[in-house]
Amino acid sequence: MARKTIKVGYLSRVEGEARLELSIRDGTVRAARLAIFESPRFFEALLRGRHFDEAVDINARICGICPVAYQMSTVHAVEDAFGIRIAGPLRALRRLIYCGEWIESHALHICMLHAPDFLGYESAIAMARDHPQAVTRGLALKKAGNAILAKLGGREIHPVNIRVGGFYRVPRKRELAELVDPLERARDLALETVRWVAGFDFPRSERPYTFVALRHGREYPFNEGRVASSDGLDIPVRAYDAHFEEYQVPHSTALRSRIRGAGHYLTGPLARYHLNADLLRPVAREAAKEAGLGPSCRNPYTSILVRAVEVLHACDEALAILADYEEPEQPAVAVEPKAGVGHGATEAPRGLLYHRYVLDGEGIIRDARIVPPTAQNQAVIEEDLVEHVQRSLDLPEEALRHRCEQTVRNHDPCISCATHFLKLEVERE
């Protein structure tokens, strides 16, 4: 009986620490396991007993790449519990800082982590020698995204200016105007990046994903919307728990998610695009079309292209927000704590990020739940692996191993964000 096990002991070019194991018997892939071994981090337990204002900055620490997403889901969930709605310039500024995060996070993944897979390089450094322009472009894009974070958040990583109700300080009009030139340049670079990525040779694939993303109806989603799926689910964020559940598997310190009574689903750029492509900024919609993307895209290898389109969208959206910006009268609306349960979901670069808090009348968190995108995507990543490895079994060992890694990187997993739970289980035979 021919039996083969492929192990990638330490996955490189992903955020965090994970291992990959595949077992193949008699020419059939029996199992694929994305084993997340990064230590659990207990953020949800850490939040219990903390004031809601602290949660915003504690949660920023969950991720160095997408801290804004964690802060945004936090403030929206708490505001939901307190019955606060943010509108006007404060809402626009939240969208602006989210644009910054998408730009820096996607640019890093596209140019430094994922592109080397398509061009046949071991790393971005090796790729930089032959494609210096593309790498320089990626770095410049990342810098433009970081500039938005620094301007609105006070610093590039783990911003400190976001609070429930708005911001601690809002920028003056002329301060924000300083972002216009760099963002106009970034928009050009983003368009060049879409065109560059469109020329890659993508492995063929057509996956039967159930997509889940926010759908807002009037704008490509960052902070707001209903939770929608490609199978017709359309629910308010507060109904998330009634339709989704988390469960545990022994080989991972991250929980995974499924739709109750249905199955696994994918969140992230492909899902957002499927459910909201018509709401991209015209320049991004046009670029997507030119790059050969239809109204939906089920080939995970082309997720890099959708990411590039989203970078272009975010640059253009940021410029639109800057053009319309009027200074708000107050940096934040009044916040009156109220006992209750709050739900929030926003679109992190990697996908839907759901938070739920139980708060008491003093605004102290009694219970917290955080469902990160990578946790939700884990099962689908394993399903992708089974399918793609099955079709690539005739590849030489090294090429097969590489294809596996590329398949995982399609979903830009952020392992550090995903791990937050540990129940020790020992498997014995």
Add this chain to the structure above:
Amino acid sequence: MGRTLVIGIGREQRGDDAAGRLVLRALVDRLPPGVEPVEEEGEAMALMERMEGFDTVHMIDACRSGAAPGTILRLEVSAAPLPELGFQVSTHGMGLVEAVELARALGRLPRRCILHAIEGECFDFGAPVSPAVAAAVGELARRLLEELGVAGKGEDDDARGRSGS
């Protein structure tokens, strides 16, 4: 002569990883004119950006190469690729080595780039700086000032000879 930058790299909450910053703080008040100090966490892109426009860059960091704790290393990195010395203590695995090698691949590495590393012992969260590393901090600050053309002073002399290189 072009501009010179001294970067103290590390994270204060991670035990001996703070060494780079501590060296910088030990010498910052005595830097000669034209030499700029800066502290960094060690994230690759930030480091690359910091180095831009400087003719000479001294990077100070902790490492984990297997040598005795407190061992001081001096490497001219402009000429040859950085050896794998275990600098990976930054977020998400893109750190000093990636910054240097990416800058080199893009032709953006400063003309002279020197890495001063102190072998660390413990990088745990909240750990204090271990005694061997603390001693090496003073010694490296003294050596670096000497290299930058600042004459040594008596107060540093007792740090001399405590750590091997």
